[in-house]
Amino acid sequence: MPTExxxxxxxxTMTEGNLARWVKKEGEKVAAGDVIAEIETDKATMEVxxxxxxxxxxxxxxEGSEGxxxxxxxxxxxxxxxxxxxxxxxxxxxxxxxxxxxxAPKAEAKQPExxxxxxxxxFPATTPAPPEPEVPEGTEMVRMTVxxxxxxxxAEEMRRDDTVFLMGEEVAxxxxxxxxxxxxxxxxxxxxxxxxxxxxxxxxxxxxGAGMAGLRxxxxxxxxxxxxxxxxxxxxxxxxxxxxxxxxxxxxxxFRGPNGAASRVAAQHSQDYASWxxxxxxxxxxxxxxxxxxxxxxxxxIRDPNPVIFLENEMLYGQSFEVPRLDDFVVPIGxxxxxxxxxxxTITGYSLMVARALEAAAVLAEQGIEAEVIDLRTLRPLxxxxxxxSVRKTNRLVSVEEGWPVAGVGSELAAxxxxxxxxxxxxxxxRVAGKDVPLPYAANLEKMALPQVEDIVExxxxxxxxx
Amino acid sequence: MSTATxxxxxxxxxxxxxxxxxxxxxxxxxxxxxxREMLMIRRFEEKAGQLYGMGLIGGFCHLYIGQEAVAVGIQxxxxxxxxxITGYRDHGHMLVCGMEPRRxxxxxxxxxxxxxxxxxxxxxxxxxxxxxxxxxxxxxAQVPLGSGIAFAxxxxxxGGLCVAYMGDGAVNQGQVYESFNMASLWQLPVxxxxxxxxxxxxxxxxRAAAGPALCERGHAYGIPGHQVDGMDVVAxxxxxxxxxxxxxxxxxxxxxxxxxxxxxxxxxxxxxxxRTKEEVQEMREKHDPIEQLKRRMIEGKAATEExxxxxxxxxxxxxxxxxxxxxxxxxxxxxxxxxxVLVEA
Ligand SMILES: Cc1ncc(C[n+]2csc(CCOP(=O)(O)OP(=O)(O)O)c2C)c(N)n1
Ligand SMILES: [Mg+2]
Numbered sequence: 001m002p003t004e005x006x007x008x009x010x011x012x013t014m015t016e017g018n019l020a021r022w023v024k025k026e027g028e029k030v031a032a033g034d035v036i037a038e039i040e041t042d043k044a045t046m047e048v049x050x051x052x053x054x055x056x057x058x059x060x061x062x063e064g065s066e067g068x069x070x071x072x073x074x075x076x077x078x079x080x081x082x083x084x085x086x087x088x089x090x091x092x093x094x095x096x097x098x099x100x101x102x103x104a105p106k107a108e109a110k111q112p113e114x115x116x117x118x119x120x121x122x123f124p125a126t127t128p129a130p131p132e133p134e135v136p137e138g139t140e141m142v143r144m145t146v147x148x149x150x151x152x153x154x155a156e157e158m159r160r161d162d163t164v165f166l167m168g169e170e171v172a173x174x175x176x177x178x179x180x181x182x183x184x185x186x187x188x189x190x191x192x193x194x195x196x197x198x199x200x201x202x203x204x205x206x207x208x209g210a211g212m213a214g215l216r217x218x219x220x221x222x223x224x225x226x227x228x229x230x231x232x233x234x235x236x237x238x239x240x241x242x243x244x245x246x247x248x249x250x251x252x253x254x255f256r257g258p259n260g261a262a263s264r265v266a267a268q269h270s271q272d273y274a275s276w277x278x279x280x281x282x283x284x285x286x287x288x289x290x291x292x293x294x295x296x297x298x299x300x301x302i303r304d305p306n307p308v309i310f311l312e313n314e315m316l317y318g319q320s321f322e323v324p325r326l327d328d329f330v331v332p333i334g335x336x337x338x339x340x341x342x343x344x345x346t347i348t349g350y351s352l353m354v355a356r357a358l359e360a361a362a363v364l365a366e367q368g369i370e371a372e373v374i375d376l377r378t379l380r381p382l383x384x385x386x387x388x389x390s391v392r393k394t395n396r397l398v399s400v401e402e403g404w405p406v407a408g409v410g411s412e413l414a415a416x417x418x419x420x421x422x423x424x425x426x427x428x429x430x431r432v433a434g435k436d437v438p439l440p441y442a443a444n445l446e447k448m449a450l451p452q453v454e455d456i457v458e459x460x461x462x463x464x465x466x467x
Numbered sequence: 468m469s470t471a472t473x474x475x476x477x478x479x480x481x482x483x484x485x486x487x488x489x490x491x492x493x494x495x496x497x498x499x500x501x502x503r504e505m506l507m508i509r510r511f512e513e514k515a516g517q518l519y520g521m522g523l524i525g526g527f528c529h530l531y532i533g534q535e536a537v538a539v540g541i542q543x544x545x546x547x548x549x550x551x552i553t554g555y556r557d558h559g560h561m562l563v564c565g566m567e568p569r570r571x572x573x574x575x576x577x578x579x580x581x582x583x584x585x586x587x588x589x590x591x592x593x594x595x596x597x598x599x600x601x602x603x604x605x606x607x608a609q610v611p612l613g614s615g616i617a618f619a620x621x622x623x624x625x626g627g628l629c630v631a632y633m634g635d636g637a638v639n640q641g642q643v644y645e646s647f648n649m650a651s652l653w654q655l656p657v658x659x660x661x662x663x664x665x666x667x668x669x670x671x672x673x674r675a676a677a678g679p680a681l682c683e684r685g686h687a688y689g690i691p692g693h694q695v696d697g698m699d700v701v702a703x704x705x706x707x708x709x710x711x712x713x714x715x716x717x718x719x720x721x722x723x724x725x726x727x728x729x730x731x732x733x734x735x736x737x738x739x740x741x742r743t744k745e746e747v748q749e750m751r752e753k754h755d756p757i758e759q760l761k762r763r764m765i766e767g768k769a770a771t772e773e774x775x776x777x778x779x780x781x782x783x784x785x786x787x788x789x790x791x792x793x794x795x796x797x798x799x800x801x802x803x804x805x806x807x808v809l810v811e812a
Pocket of ligand 2: 634635663664665666667668
């Protein structure tokens with residue numbers, strides 16, 4: 001039997017890719033380790049190496065094919081003593097064993113990387129386009145990914161202000177570990193786009209020092225998990241100096257990078273730090289969901305004279321949204337956004353959890369419950385006004401976050417509701433959060449540990465006293 | 468793989484770790500052991516890469532292909548009293564510490580039979596009975612931890628030492644130097660092995676590390692540093708025997724920089740555009756640790772082609788069995804979500 005070569009998964013979040021090029025031709029000999037084909041993911045072009053040796057018997061998926069699902073047979077490899085005749089039986093069978101039909105819906109192909117992963121759960125079929133009150137009527141909208149929006153925000157601010165520079169691991173030559181800084185080295189050069197050694201505490205502190213001396217650093221953490229190495233400089237130096245100096249010295253700096261669980265990268269690489277930083281006076285904390293907010297808020301963060309913690313999400317990087325085409329689109333820090341209006345229950349979320357909340361709202365609508373979904377966008381300072389106003393209308397609040405429940409964002413919201421909306425509450429505030437355990441690796445456990453749409457639906461029904 | 472310090476080798480002439488290349492070979496049995504263990508890692512990692520491609524392994528998966536001689540050579544200089552700790556490129560170290568291929572693979576697929584019940588994955592496995600302390604995902608964190616394990620060896624006076632592995636990128640983390648200082652101050656029995664595979668993700672050593680060779684990074688603390696050809700398993704073994712002898716004699720920490728190379732990307736999703744194909748090809752063709760040893764054994768009549776082919780078959784059998792086991796095992800029970808957060812007091 002010839003060996004099937006399957007479309008490989010080349011990253012934690014990849015579900016499909018494009019077969020860019022066949023390096024080996026039918027009939028060519030291959031040795032283990034030889035590059036046989038090139039595959040494009042949305043992040044990179046990767047080479048596929050042969051695992052076994054033999055002869056490339058037949059190519060099943062021609063080059064140029066797009067949206068090839070992981071695990072689809074792409075070619076047949078003949079073993080040492082097999083000849084081409086062996087191909088016929090196998091080739092006939094091969095397509096039948098594709099895990100996904102070839103005509104997988106095109107809309108599906110546009111789903112974010114990892115959208116179908118256990119951890120991610122499903123995204124809504126179309127990205128909800130929230131109303132954009134900050135944008136003048138008639139503004140042209142452009143579709144772009146969160147990744148591109150973040151890059152554009154940095155590029156625009158770097159063009160405007162020479163004191164802005166970007167520093168972090170793999171941000172320059174590699175174009176960013178998650179390709180967020182793509183093209184910045186080319187445009188701004190080594191002086192302003194700087195690869196650091198793996199030394200988070202060191203470069204975070206160096207960034208704060210440069211900020212104190214009047215530059216405006218953007219410090220990228222490859223992921224926020226690694227910023228725990230740098231926590232002391234972020235809190236003790238960046239957050240507290242202005243106060244300790246009686247206003248004499250502070251620093252304008254942005255710390256940014258992906259936050260929260262990605263897909264099956266286990267406990268040390270999957271943590272939501274929102275409530276950790278939200279706890280600290282002297283910081284601003286931002287966690288956008290849409291590409292427009294990612295862009296507008298990052299521009300605001302870079303201009304802000306204070307240290308800003310900017311929490312992104314890897315699962316959102318490849319997700320596309322409408323972004324206004326404006327010369328200078330800045331979203332103010334400190335303002336939440338109502339992304340879906342409703343009158344029965346208020347659901348708050350930030351970052352990826354806004355997607356979950358919107359999906360839950362769609363499910364609830366089918367059951368006659370109209371949920372109002374608020375994207376918090378900024379966690380510190382919290383826009384309590386918008387939330388309280390909504391709760392005065394709905395009389396119920398469900399808070400959704402990926403982080404742990406104890407002393408979490410939801411705990412703070414519950415306290416604020418008691419202080420400021422007690423008389424309007426018809427039910428106790430409900431918290432949907434990650435489970436109170438380090439994030440497990442196993443697919444089934446990871447899914448259980450992260451907030452799912454059903455959890456939000458159930459919480460909303462509970463506060464509405466509905467079965 | 469236990470008390471393995473006594474090999475057939477009498478030669479100490481080729482002290483310059485591998486550069487001489489003329490040291491007398493260890494015994495035939497020892498050579499076959501070294502060969503078999505390197506091959507086991509190679510085949511195991513190839514299989515892991517394959518399972519990843521099939522979506523059976525998720526998240527990050529950092530393969531050790533190309534670096535086999537380092538972990539294998541070092542391990543043969545250790546005794547059962549000694550401990551090992553490393554980062555996330557850890558499958559090879561686990562296998563040479565005597566951990567079962569089946570259970571390592573089952574952890575990679577996130578199954579209940581894995582070393583961490585499926586809760587840790589590729590980067591987080593531990594085996595106390597093998598004195599293997601993980602499996603750590605935060606670059607550099609294992610270095611103070613390894614120093615602490617060495618502290619415990621000294622505290623108990625059990626005669627053991629700790630090998631703390633780190634990469635050429637990890638060596639720039641501040642906590643590495645805090646560890647060096649304490650280890651030297653307190654003369655801890657620790658061997659710091661820097662696996663210099665030339666890159667930390669996409670950044671070459673030259674772009675990340677100032678100063679002379681990484682093995683010199685302990686000089687300010689009075690820690691001796693050595694370099695060895697990490698593609699030559701015999702050289703690694705000989706050097707490690709010499710160094711561990713000194714550590715056991717109570718002379719305190721030592722740094723060993725093993726010059727090695729990883730053939731694959733940093734993790735599965737690395738397009739590896741930061742180096743040339745020729746560079747990778749050259750290492751594979753001229754310096755492959757397994758091929759080198761094979762050639763030496765055949766030329767020195769320590770083994771025949773057929774014998775080694777047979778061995779390869781046997782190793783493949785074990786790896787295939789592990790892969791099957793890792794797919795047939797069940798996912799962890801839902802109740803496991805809540806266990807092991809704290810020990811019941
Ligand atoms: C504190 C921290 N920062 C960044 C990372 C992301 N990261 C994982 S491995 C790695 C490169 C490490 O390179 P090196 O130490 O040379 O080890 P190698 O991968 O070559 O074995 C980086 C930057 C991390 N895991 N931990
Ligand atoms: Mg390295």
